[in-house]
Amino acid sequence: MGGTVMKKENDLGKDSVGRLVLRLAIPTMIAQFVNILYSIIDRMYIGNIPKIGDLALAGVGICGPIVTLLSSFGTLVGLGGSLLMAMRQGEGNEKEAKRLMSNSFFMLLVFAVVLTVSFLLLKDKLLLWFGASPVTFPYANTYMTIYTAGTFFALMSIGLNYFITCQGFSQVGMATVLTGAVTNILLDPLFIFVFNLGVAGAAVATVIAQMASCLFAMGFLFSKKVPIRICFGNYDGRIMLKIITVGFSPFMILFTDSVIILITNAVLQKYGGAAQGDLFISGATIIQSYMMLITGPLIGISGGTQAILSYNYGARQIQRVKRAEWHILKLGILFTTGMFLFTQLAAPYFVRIFTAQTDLLTLAVWGIKVYALGVIPLSFQYVLVDGLTALGRTKTALFLSLLRKGGYVFFTLLFPAILTAKAVFYAEPVMDVLSSLLSTIVYLCVIGGHLRKREQALPGV
Numbered sequence: 343m344g345g346t347v348m349k350k351e352n353d354l355g356k357d358s359v360g361r362l363v364l365r366l367a368i369p370t371m372i373a374q375f376v377n378i379l380y381s382i383i384d385r386m387y388i389g390n391i392p393k394i395g396d397l398a399l400a401g402v403g404i405c406g407p408i409v410t411l412l413s414s415f416g417t418l419v420g421l422g423g424s425l426l427m428a429m430r431q432g433e434g435n436e437k438e439a440k441r442l443m444s445n446s447f448f449m450l451l452v453f454a455v456v457l458t459v460s461f462l463l464l465k466d467k468l469l470l471w472f473g474a475s476p477v478t479f480p481y482a483n484t485y486m487t488i489y490t491a492g493t494f495f496a497l498m499s500i501g502l503n504y505f506i507t508c509q510g511f512s513q514v515g516m517a518t519v520l521t522g523a524v525t526n527i528l529l530d531p532l533f534i535f536v537f538n539l540g541v542a543g544a545a546v547a548t549v550i551a552q553m554a555s556c557l558f559a560m561g562f563l564f565s566k567k568v569p570i571r572i573c574f575g576n577y578d579g580r581i582m583l584k585i586i587t588v589g590f591s592p593f594m595i596l597f598t599d600s601v602i603i604l605i606t607n608a609v610l611q612k613y614g615g616a617a618q619g620d621l622f623i624s625g626a627t628i629i630q631s632y633m634m635l636i637t638g639p640l641i642g643i644s645g646g647t648q649a650i651l652s653y654n655y656g657a658r659q660i661q662r663v664k665r666a667e668w669h670i671l672k673l674g675i676l677f678t679t680g681m682f683l684f685t686q687l688a689a690p691y692f693v694r695i696f697t698a699q700t701d702l703l704t705l706a707v708w709g710i711k712v713y714a715l716g717v718i719p720l721s722f723q724y725v726l727v728d729g730l731t732a733l734g735r736t737k738t739a740l741f742l743s744l745l746r747k748g749g750y751v752f753f754t755l756l757f758p759a760i761l762t763a764k765a766v767f768y769a770e771p772v773m774d775v776l777s778s779l780l781s782t783i784v785y786l787c788v789i790g791g792h793l794r795k796r797e798q799a800l801p802g803v
Contacts, residue, residue: 354431354432354510354653355653359650359665360669363666363669363670365512366507366512367643367646370516370642371646371677372642374519374646375638378634379527380522380527380551381406381631381634382634382695383530384548387530387531387535387544388534388544389696391534391541396624399624400478401480401541402627404472404474404607404623405482408468408469408486409489410599411596411597412497413500414597415457415593416497416499416500416501417500417593417596418590419446419453420501420503420505421504421589421731422584423443423501423589424504424649425508425649425732427446428653429655429734430656431509431656441576442585444575444576446505446585450498453497458491458494461490471604472603472607473607473611473623475620481541484545485541485542488542489548492552492553495549495552496552498556498560499552499555499558502518502559502560503515503555506518507646508652511562512646514562518555518558518559518562523551525550525555526548526550529550530544530547533547560572591739592728594744595747598743598744598747603630606754609754609758609763610622613758618763624697624702628702629710629767631696632692636720637720640674640724641724643670643673643677644727644728645728648729648731649732651729651732651733655796658797660794667729671722674722675721677721678717678720685717686714689710690707692710693710712771713770713771715771715775716775716778719775719779722781723742723777723778723781726785730788733796734792735788738784745777746781749773753768753769753772754766
C-alpha cells in the first residue's frame with residue numbers, strides 16, 4: 343500500500359456541512375449495520391442448529407455482553423485518541439496528532455494482550471455471573487473460549503478504524519468492517535454445518551473475520567495513503583490519560599450495557615424460574631439483536647460524525663459546529679422515526695429468522711414492539727451526548743450516560759418485583775424517554791457558553 347498520500351474523501355474544515363454529515367454518517371451507519379448483521383447471522387445459524395438450537399442461542403446470548411465488554415476497550419482508546427487527533431489536526435498541530443496516534447496504538451496493543459489473558463482466566467466465572475444455567479453453560483463456554491483467543495484482532499480492528507474515519511476516509515472505514523462481515527457471513531455456514539462444528543464453528547468464523555478486518559485496517563494505517571500513519575515512540579502517560587478521559591464516556595456506555603444485560607438476565611432467571619427463565623433469556627437475546635439494528639446505525643450517525651465537530655471546534659469554526667450538530671440531529675430523528683414504523687411491520691418476520699417455537703416467537707415479537715416505544719427520543723440522547731464528548735465536555739456526557747444506565751437498572755429491578763417477570767422489558771423505553779428529555783435540557787443549558795468560551799480562547803489553548 344505504498345505511494346503518496348491518498349486524496350481525502352472529506353475535508354472536515356471546508357466541505358459543505360450538510361454533505362459532510364451525510365458522507366461520514368452513511369458509511370459509518372452501513373458499517374455498524376453490517377457489523378450487527380454478522381452478529382445476527384451468527385445467532386440465526388446457531389438458533390437453527392438441529393435439536394440444540396434454542397439452548398445454543400441462549401448460551402451465545404450470554405456471551406454477547408462479554409463480547410461487548412471486550413470491544414468497549416477498543417472504543418475507549420480508538421474514539422478517545424481519534425477525537426483528540428481530529429482537534430489537533432483542526433488546529434494545524436500535526437506533531438501532536440502523530441504523538442496521539444503512536445500513544446493510541448501502543449495502548450491498543452497493551453489492552454489487547456492484557457484482556458486476552460485476563461478473560462481466558464476469568465471466563466468461567468463471567469459466564470455464570472452473566473446468567474449461564476447448567477444447560478446453557480457448555481455452549482456459552484465453547485463460544486467464549488474461542489472468541490476470547492481472538493480478542494487481539496477484535497480490539498485492534500475496532501480501535502484503529504476510528505483513526506481511519508477521523509482523517510476523512512469514511513469509505514475505507516466502511517470497507518474495514520465489510521471485509522470482516524463478508525468473511526464471517528461466508529464462513530459461518532461452512533464451519534457450523536458443513537464441518538459440523540456447531541457453536542465452535544460460529545466462534546471460529548467470527549475470529550477469522552476479525553483478523554481480516556484488523557489486517558485491512560493496519561495495512562491502510564501503516565501505508566503512505568494517510569496523512570497521520572501508525573508510528574512508534576514519544577510515549578507519554580499524560581497523553582494516554584487524556585485519551586482515556588475523552589474515550590471514557592462512550593466506553594462506559596458500552597461497559598454498562600454489559601452490566602445491564604447481566605442484571606436483566608439474572609432478573610429474568612430469578613422471576614422466570616426454572617420453567618421460564620431460559621425462555622425469557624432466549625427472548626431477550628432476540629430482542630437485543632433487533633434493537634442493535636436501531637442503536638448500531640444510530641451510533642453510526644452520532645459517533646461517525648464526531649470528527650466533524652472535533653475538527654471544527656479545534657479550528658474555532660463555531661458556526662460550522664452548530665450547523666453540523668443540527669444536521670446530525672435531523673438525520674438521527676429521521677432514522678429512528680423510520681425504524682419505529684418499520685418495527686411495527688417487521689418484528690414477526692425478524693423473530694422467525696431465529697426460532698419457530700411459538701411461545702418464544704410471541705414473547706420476542708411483543709418485546710421488540712415494547713422496546714421500540716422509546717427509539718425516537720433516543721436519537722436526542724445519542725446525538726447530543728456524543729456531541730458533548732466530541733466538543734470536550736466529557737464529564738457532562740458521562741454524567742448523562744450513567745444517569746440513563748442507572749435509571750435503566752433501577753426500573754429493571756423495580757418492575758418485575760411489583761409486576762411480573764415480563765415487565766422487565768418496559769425498563770428500556772421508560773428510561774429512554776426520561777433520559778432523552780433530561781439530556782436535551784442539559785445540552786441546551788451548557789452548549790452556548792461552552793462554544794463561546796472556545797471562540798474567545800487564545801490560539802494554542
